[in-house]
Amino acid sequence: MKTEIEELLRKKEIKITANRILILELLLNTPHSLSIATIEKALPWADRATIFRTLKTFEKKALLHAVKDDDKPIKYAICSDACEVNYHKIHPHFHCDTCGNTFCLYDYDFRLPKLPDNYTADKYSLVINGICSNCQKHNI
């Protein structure tokens, strides 16, 4: 496991450090996006500023992306394999009103409809709110 993570960091040209390994491991093992505060709770020995800068580094290297839902602390999630430094695969996100988690919807078939005349688009952000598959089950 740790080897895979180091491999990933190497591939993205990010210098390997203990902090980075553990933060990346946490993100990889979590099915939803995480905020700095949440990462801080999961890795109590880690410093907030270090987490912040680690996330920024990862973001710059297209290892993860910021997820901005309606809630306050910004969350971060691992990028798709397709993402590179100069190309980010845009995709919708789903925010569950029950568990509060926000998920990346990589397989959701969504395309932007034609814009009004004289408007050009280069990216979008779609956040859907509702109840996630997991909370659906536990709520019967």
Place this chain on the structure above:
Amino acid sequence: MKTEIEELLRKKEIKITANRILILELLLNTPHSLSIATIEKALPWADRATIFRTLKTFEKKALLHAVKDDDKPIKYAICSDACEVNYHKIHPHFHCDTCGNTFCLYDYDFRLPKLPDNYTADKYSLVINGICSNCQKHNI
């Protein structure tokens, strides 16, 4: 003009005050959403806290809605006529990378595609980034 505004406030059951009239007038006369800071600049005599609470009041009464694009300060825009206290007409927003303004797209034909199994949606937020009609013209 002022009479129309007072009429609108009356219809929404909001007590009429000087602050509210002028803040609402500004929002009505602006084609894009406005942040508290921007309103503060346009109405220098107004207090930030008062603007804040006025916007909250307006929001609660379905006179306007918060617009959350990728940029930091939250913006606010007048609601559509269809909006009521218990029903808000959801619509996409357009953020212009050139002028920085964010517009409501009331006439944009957008419907949420079918979600993955076991996911239910009750609302969404779509923000499109690009260049607006106005900046398009000035950029030839």
Place this chain on the structure above:
DNA sequence: TACGATTTGCAATTAGATTGCATTTGGTTT
């Protein structure tokens, strides 16, 4: 081992949103 470039830890700052509280204001009741 010494050196130079990064990364890290800790404290402090910034930005924006939000609140407490005393005062003012506006409408209503004697």
Place this chain on the structure above:
DNA sequence: AAACCAAATGCAATCTAATTGCAAATCGTA
């Protein structure tokens, strides 16, 4: 008109999240 009450306002203070400065710790390499 004077007293009265509730809501609105102004100003300062607080809170949360994001971000930065700087010195010490690290790491790879000469």
